[in-house]
Amino acid sequence: MGKDYLYYKYSDFLKKQYLAKVYKLPVNLPVTCPNRVNGQGCSFCAESGTGFEAMSAEISVTEQLMKTQEFIRRRYKAQKFIVYFQNYTNTYLPLGSLRKYMEEAAKLPDIVEIAISTRPDCIREDYLDVMEEIADTCHISIGIELGLQTANYHTLKEIRRGHGLAEYLDACLRIQKRDFLLCTHAILNLPGDTLEDVIETAKIISIMGNHLVKAHSLYIARETEMARLFETGRLEIGTKEDYFLRLQTFLEYLSPDIAVERLFSRIPEAEALFSNWQTSWWKLQDEFLAHMEAHKSFQGKRYDYRNGPALKIFDDR
Template sequence: MERYNTYSAHLKKRFGEKVYKLPVNLPVTCPNRMEGRGCSFCAGVGTGFEAMSEKVPVRDQLEKTKQKIGKRYGAKKFLAYFQNYTNTFLPLKDFKAYVLEALEAEDIIGVSVSTRPDCIREDYLNFLKEEVQDRGFAVTIELGLQTVNYHTLKDINRGHTLAEYLNAVLLTAPFGFEICTHVILNLPGDTLKDAVETARVISALPVDVIKAHSLYIPKNSVMYEEYGEGKISLCTKEEYIERLTEFVANVREDMVIERLFSRVPEDDAVFSNWGVSWWKLKDQFDEEMERKGYVQGCKCNYLNGAALRRWRI
C-alpha cells in the first residue's frame, strides 16, 4: 500500500496507460550562471545527468532515448522533458522551435518544461497554450523552489526569493497547465520546521505535483568546496526521513508526489543519499510512514479557515 499519490499512478490515470518522461538537453544556461557559478549545489553540467549532449537535435535525442527507455519500462507514450538548466532562458523564437521540434517526434504526447521562478513570462505561457496545449498536447511547468526559507535561498545563492516563486505559480495557474514544484528537504541551514512550512506554502497554492529531492553535492560546485572545507554540515539520514514523512503528512492530499530522493551517478557527487541506495531509503520511508500511521495530507488541517473550524464558528 502506497501512503502517498505516486507519479506513475497519476500518469496512468491521466493518460490511460504507462507514460515515461524523456530528458532533453538544450543549448541553454541559467541566469544565475551568467556572472558567476550559479547555485552553490550546481555543477557545470547542471542536472541533466541522463540526457544526451545538447548538440544532438531534439528529435534525435527523443528517438534514441525512447528506444532505451521504452524497452526497459514498457512505455509506449512519452513526455518530452526539457530538464537541464533553465529552459525558458532562451529567446522565445528559439524556445518555440525546440518545443515544436519535440512535438514532431513519434509517440510524444506532451512536454514538461523545467525552469526557474524568475524566468516565467506571459508570452512564453501564451505560446505553450496556443501552440501546444490547444493542439491536444499536455503541458507541465516545473519550477525549482527548493525551500521557502529565504535565508537559505540567499545562502545557497539561489538568485531568487520566495516572491518570484509565488508570482510564477500565480501567473501560470490560469493557463491550466500542470504545475510541479521542486524542493530539497536537507539544504544546509534548513530544519524540520522549514520542511513542514515548505509543504504548507506549496499546498496553499494551485500546485499539482511536488518533486522532493535529497541534496547531493556534485563535484566542481561551490558546495563541494564548502563541504570539503567543513563550512557546512548536513543532516543525518534519519533526520531526512523524519523531514520527508512530516513533509508528506503536511502536503495537500490531492497533490502528486513525483520523487522522494535524488538519483545521481555516484562518480559525479562527493555526497549523495548517505551512501545508501534510493530503494533502501524508500523502504525506510515506507516503514516510518507506517510506524507513525501517516498518509499523505493527514496533517493538512491548516487551510480554509482552520481557526474557525477549531473553535466551531
C-alpha cells in the same frame, strides 16, 4: 494502510492523467541559467545542470528523443511519452528558440506532454502564451517544473539561488491561469533549514495549486561551492534519520491531491562527493516507507491549515 498508499505516487497520477503506461524522456537543450550568467550560480549546482540523465545538448532534440524513445519502448513497454526539457533553465532562451524546440518535440509520435524545468524568475506571460498555443495546436499537455528548493528566503539567499519567495508566488499565480501542470522541486535538508521551514515549504506548495512535487535529498556535486565547504568541514549534512523525519513531515503537510514524483535525489556516483548516505535510492525508499508505516504516517495527515482553521471553534455553536 499499506505501504502502497502512504503517498500519492507519480505512476498513479500518470495512469489517471493519460490512461496508458507513460515514461519521461529527458532532453538537454543548449541553454544555461541566468544565475550562472550573472554570478557563480547556485552553491549546489554542478556543471551538468542536473542534465546528466540525457544526451549532449549538441545532439538535436529529434535525435535525442528518437533514440531514448526506442530504448524505453522496448525495455519498459511504454505506450506514451513525456518530453522533459531537463537541464539548467529551459525558458532562459529567446522565445523563438523555445518555440522551435517545443514544436520539434511535439511532432514526434506518442508524445502526450512537454515538461519544462525552469526557475520562478524565468516565467513570463508571452512565454506562457507560446506554450499554450503549442498545447492547443499539437493537442498535448504542458508541464512546468519550478525549482523553489525552500520557502525560507534567507536560505535562498544563502545558497545564492538568485530569487526569493515572491518570484515563486508570482510564477505560480501566472501558471495557475493556464491549463498547465505545475510541479515544484524542494530540497528538504538544506543547510540552515529547520523542520519548521520544511512544514512551511509543504504548505506553500500545497496552497499554490501544484499538481506534482519532487522532494530532493541534498547531494554534494563535485566542483561546486557546496563541495568546497563540505571538503573543508564547513558544511555538515544531517543523518539519514533526520531526512526521514523531514520527508515524513513534508508529506504529512502536503495536500493529498499532489502527486509525489520523487522522494530522494539521484546523481551518478562519479559526480558526487556525497549522495544519499552512500545508499541506493531504492533501498532508501523501502526504508522510508517502513518508517512511515511504523509512525502511522501518510500524505495529507496534517493538511488542515486552509480555509480559516481558527474558526473551527464556532462549528458546534
